[in-house]
Amino acid sequence: MLLLDKNQVESLLQPADAMEAVSEAFALHSEGEGRVFPLVREPLATGGVFGIKSGDVQSQGLLGFKAAGFWPANREVGGEPHQATIMLIDPATGRPVCMIDGNAVTTMRTGAAGGLGLQWLARQDSERLCLFGTGVQARIQLTFALALLPSLKQVQYVTVTGQHDAAFERAFAERCEISHAPDRNAAVAGSDVVITATPGGGALFDLQAVQPGTHLNCVGADTRGKRELPDGLLARARLFVDDRAQARQIGETQWAPDTPCTEIGDVLGGKVQVERHDTDITVFDMTGLALQDLTVARLLQRRAATAQAGTSIHWPW
Incomplete structure (x- = not known):
């Protein structure tokens, strides 16, 4: 062995x-x-x-x-x-x-899955990104985002403490304009892409903060009871998942299990064509596949x- x-x-x-x-x-x-x-x-x-x-x-x-x-x-x-x-x-x-x-x-494959979500679902002219979290998964998600969306220029990040993370900023300072966001709702409202990579303890921002055209990669909800998105967002969005049944069991989709959704594999394989309009809100609920x-x-x-x-x-x- x-x-x-x-x-x-x-x-x-x-x-x-x-x-x-x-x-x-x-x-x-x-x-x-x-x-x-x-x-x-x-x-x-x-x-x-x-x-x-x-x-x-x-x-x-x-x-x-x-x-x-x-x-x-x-x-x-x-x-x-x-x-x-x-x-x-x-x-x-x-x-x-x-x-x-x-x-x-897990770190690398989840980062790669997030990267695929951005490639296929986010607006390719996205310039501003809001990131929740500064841990291992937040870092790999941002690494893939900067590599796969060359138009990204500005990154705002939100921490659980409400304080800036100097080491996190140094790690990405040469690749983008990065700063701590004191107002999470304002950061979401001003972003084209939102990535949530937290322990999933509750909604991270208000529903009205999400503007038309935003794409969200959601990483933290991977257990019953976890969530990062506010009530009502999935009803406003085009929802994509890695696995329909698993997302309804442990992902963000558990909070609105009847929401119509598309599996990302069907998009990659050409079964489903994604024609993204500039005003579409898209969500990729990532629960991680075996x-x-x-x-x-x-x-x-x-x-x-x-x-x-x-x-x-x-x-x-």
Whole structure:
């Protein structure tokens, strides 16, 4: 069995690779070739949340799962609250063949999914972006946004403390005009793109702040009870999701489950044509598919074999 840790994943995985693998995952899902199994997402007595996302692509011999969750108390000891581990399994025997650090994979594949949402759904002349959050996921979302929307010039960010984040500003200062937004509603109203990458503790801004023509990438709602958008927004928007059933279970769509929506894989595959009008409000509700983790994990497994990277251990029957 091959083991790949965080450092090995980060050395083997480039943004363009993640975009290609995530695009494949969405296409497989759209065509029905990739299966997504029922989601496990449960609170723990320790204060954490534990989940399992799993699936397969039978025609490709791809089978596996990601065990992941959120442990907020980790911050108190200097640790990362998000924890994830990915396992690839031989579908013929059930034997584990590759175990991979899931944190680095989750970060990159979620950033890539957000990038695809911007490529296909946002106005390509977008110049101003409002970002909620300055953590790991906020950083990767902004990185992909700046790479894929060259017209972006101005970024305003909102923090939970209401204070500016000097380190965050330094990380992006050479790529855009970046500043802290003291008024979140004004920042949303003045932006073409809004990205929400928070723990999903509640609505982040008022409904009336969202102007015609805005695109929103929503990352934080990934568990029952989480949300980042205000009541009534989905009814005003054209809603896109990664998986319809999962979005209604744990995404923003849980708050308005009857809202008509389109799966992003159908857009990428050409089943649905998106003719965006300048006044359309679009929302991409991102809950994360097991297939994204599996296609990226398979890429890493192959790259590691070529580069002779990782640790191979004997795994007795």
